Amino acid sequence: MAKRVLVTGGAGFIGSALVAKLNERGDEVHVLDDLSFGRRELADVPDARFHRMDIRDRSAVRGALCTMHPELVLHLAAVHFIPYCNAHPAEAADINIMGTINVLDACEAAGSVKEVFVASTAAVYPISDEAVGEAHEPGPMDIYGVTKLATEKVAAEFQRRTGTPVVVGRFFNAFGPNETNPHLIPEIQRQVLAGQRTLQLGNLDPKRDFIHTADMARAVLALLDAGLPGFEVFNIGRGIEYSVRDVVQAFERQLGEPLHIEVDPARVRKVERMHLLADVSKLKAATGWAPEWSIDEGVATLLREPARP
Ligand SMILES: NC(=O)c1ccc[n+]([C@@H]2O[C@H](COP(=O)([O-])OP(=O)(O)OC[C@H]3O[C@@H](n4cnc5c(N)ncnc54)[C@H](O)[C@@H]3O)[C@@H](O)[C@H]2O)c1
Secondary structure (H helix, E strand, O other): OOOEEEEEOOOOHHHHHHHHHHHHOOOEEEEEEOOOOOOHHHOOOOHHHEEEOOOOOHHHHHHHHHHHOOOEEEEOOOOOOHHHHHHOHHHHHHHHHHHHHHHHHHHHHHOOOOEEEEEEEHHHOOOOOOOEOOOOOOOOOOHHHHHHHHHHHHHHHHHHHHOOOEEEEEEOEEEOOOOOOOOHHHHHHHHHHOOOOEEEEOOOOOEEOEEEHHHHHHHHHHHHHOOOOOEEEEEEOOOOOEEHHHHHHHHHHHHOOOOEEEEOHHHOOOOOOOOOOEOOHHHHHHHOOOOOOOHHHHHHHHHHOOOOO
């Protein structure tokens, strides 16, 4: 049956992919976003269901949810580009932690919310050369990971206090259309679409678990449909890791042309983890979910997107 669903951060990269999947199944989707990083046109909802609002504005968020009465709340609004968070730690903490407290407080006040999804991140894990499972001891390496671990704890406390089921999804590295932050794949996409065949990149050897946003969105909805009671944490990754060179090779295969790489010292991160790989067995066991998008299929669609500045 169609549900009234609120997606915070629904004008962003992953949030807009979730809105698209919720629309496909006929839910009544609302989006709450301040458009600080997202774009209005990415959130495919009518104006009456778009709530331009800062999650730090506690009374506005409470008022919006108490009027809307959503059954399901998917909380993705956050600042997450790591260099931005490092440069603005107080703002990152304010949005990611206090903002989450405000959204959860509003869920409680609305009295209609049956289930909550909270977006977390692989950045809560410490460095590991092995695939990390949910039971792995957290150990964030930067302020962003610290704020997201705090977000998880706030969500767990909300669940204990209110009894409302909460699913936390630890997203690994998303890729797909409509990226809003200058991560590796959109940067390669931008350079290639601008006609460059010699790419300027930073560290080449770190490996990441890249998962397409459409697969992420399917995983989130599968978890919510599973009707899990209590508080549960799930990794949401593809379970395969790719180095920067592997990603460049995927672009080469789709372009049918060789690409050369020049290491730009300004882009080389001083502190870098070499591996970040999800163990997704818990997600698969709970939902039967399996990824559908390969890196090559995702890259092929990115090459058809218009070049962004
Ligand atoms: N992209 C990734 O690879 C990745 C990986 C791990 C976790 N995540 C998490 O997934 C979620 C979505 O990330 P994304 O990649 O779509 O990022 P994004 O920046 O595209 O989306 C975040 C959205 O939140 C909105 N927002 C930011 N601050 C806000 C505020 N104060 N009030 C209201 N709205 C605000 C932005 O405008 C944006 O639309 C975030 O919680 C992020 O931490 C993303």
